[in-house]
Amino acid sequence: MSILNDSSERFLHDYLNNASPTGFESAGQKLWIDYIRPYVDEIALDTYGTAYGVINPGKDYRVVIEGHADEISWFVHYITDNGYLYVVRNGGSDHMIAPSKRVNIHGEKGIVRGVFGWPAIHTRRGEDSKLAPKIENIFIDIGAKDKDEVHEMGVQVGSVITYPDDLEVMNDRYYCGRALDNRMGGFCIAQVARLIRERNIDLPFSLYIVNSVQEEVGLRGAQMIADRIKPQVAIVTDVTHDTNTPMLDKKKVGDVKAGKGPSVTTAPAVHNKLLQLIIEAARENDIDFQREASSRATGTDTDAFAYSNGGVASALISLPLKYMHTTVEMAAKSDVEGVIELILHSLEKIEDGMSFNYFEV
Structure with missing residues (x-):
């Protein structure tokens, strides 16, 4: 029991x-x-x-x-002029799993949704075919047109980033999340x-x-x-x-x-x-x-x-x-x-x- x-x-x-x-x-x-x-x-x-x-x-x-x-989580570390976000770790976050993951950015005006983007496989030719996720090249897209719009959305350097994945029970035997x-x-x-x-x-x-x-x-x-x-x-x-x-x-x-x-x-x-x-x-x-x-x-x-x-x-x-x-x-x-x-x-x-x-x- x-x-x-x-x-x-x-x-x-x-x-x-x-x-x-x-x-x-x-x-x-x-x-x-x-x-x-x-x-x-x-x-x-x-x-x-x-x-x-x-x-x-x-x-x-x-x-x-x-x-x-x-x-574990991430911090916004750098915001590009055209509105992309680069990150640093908060704890032992794994950069290898980041591309294509959805994220919640905890901004000054509430949660802003984003994604870790990644170049499509079609665009990676020659040397680019060896491209692998690194802390220096993973980035987040929140659909902003530029840095000013990122700030208007309440996202700043130092905003914390978490994954939204929820807990589930698999086959009534495992907790997963x-x-x-x-x-x-x-x-x-x-x-x-x-x-x-x-x-x-x-x-x-x-x-x-x-x-x-x-x-x-x-x-x-x-x-x-x-x-x-x-x-x-x-x-x-x-x-x-x-x-x-x-x-x-x-x-x-x-x-x-x-x-x-x-x-x-x-x-x-x-x-x-x-x-x-x-x-x-x-x-x-x-x-x-x-x-x-x-x-x-x-x-x-x-x-x-x-x-x-x-x-x-x-x-x-x-x-x-x-x-x-x-x-x-x-x-x-x-x-x-x-x-x-x-x-x-x-x-x-x-x-x-x-x-x-x-x-x-």
């Missing part, structure tokens, strides 16, 4: 379909806060927009579960808060459900909120690559497959005792899981929490994802539920004042 309900599904679609580009996450954060409000005792927001709810506030022992709220990385993580931790309330789970510590901003540009929101909360433990959820899709070499990228459960990571930033607690929770509750290893950094907010405040016991639970940083990211519904259950049962194993020191001195 699914742990998700109709309200969960409505929230998921509303949340993922709403634009939440890095640095401009406010609209999505409002939706997220409104959803978790009935399941937490306190709500707060920091200066740059990281949102969090607290269950059992005021305890000395503080545990964080965290996802990040931002999606943009921004699953990592607003699906924000969805999962919101469901953990809901289940704690609905199952009357009594936690002996303060639990912070944190939806951080600006992960896609260097874990910035997690760095800021870790300094504010000063937790003893952090369980972070993000996405990881399904490495069973075509054109990937498992010897280089590991072996993770969507539909086989959440992935747990071994890495220097991942605390071994907390990782083992999570693995035990999976085994005790018959939750399928996979394993991977990260050299040096995990590249997720785990790193920001682990190396904050003199060291925080941190671990990473990842959702396998196909086609990351495209508009057709895909995640198995069963894996989403696995992430939720694994976080929840891991929390149930954490004791008040639990020490994660490797040995006594």
